[in-house]
Amino acid sequence: MDPIEINAGAYYLRALRADDRLDDRPRIVEGFTDPVFRDWSPGFTITDLTAAGQYVEHRAEQWADETRLSWAIAEPTTGLLLGEVGLKRLDLTAGTADASVWLHPDSRGKGIATECLGAIIRFGFGALDLREVYYRHAPGNDASAAIAERLGFTRNGTENHLVHWFKSA
Secondary structure: OOOEEEEEEEEEEEEEOEEOOOOOOHHHHHHHHEEEEHHHOOOOOOOOHHHHHHHHHHHHHHHOOOOEEEEEEEEEOOOOOOEEEEEEEEOOOOOOOEEEEOOOOHHHOOOHHHHHHHHHHHHHOOOOOOOOEEEEEEEHHHHHHHHHOOOOEEEEEEEOEEEEEEEEE
C-alpha cells in the first residue's frame, strides 16, 4: 500500500520524510532523545540523523508490506514534524490494529495526539474496514490514559506491564 495523506483538521498527516525538500530526521532525534519520551518508551534509541533516516526508511517499508501504517503529524503550512501516529500490528484479514502516537516535546499538551489519533482510527474503521483497534501504554502514563478516554476506548485491564484499551467499529 502506498502512503495515504489525511487532513486531520488543524494538522496534516503524511509519510515521514528525509529528502531535499523536507527532512523530519532532526525532529525525530529530538523527540526520541527527550527524557519524557525515554521514560515511557524504553528501548527506542534514535540518537543521530543516520538512525533517524533508517527509521524513516523502515516506516516506508512497513507501509509497503502493510504491517504498520505510520503518519507524520505535520503543521500544514510549514510541514514541521510535530509527532507521529500509526496503526501498528496491522492485520487486515482479522480487522485489527494497535494505535500508537508520540509527540515532539514542544507539541505536547495541545490536544494534537487526540485529534490526530482520532483521525487515523476513523480512517482505519472506514477505509480499512477494521473491526477493533487496541491502544496500550505504561501504567502511570496519565496523558496516554486521557487520550484513550477522550477517544472512547474501553479499558481492558493490565497485561505484560501495559494498560490495555480497545475500541470497536
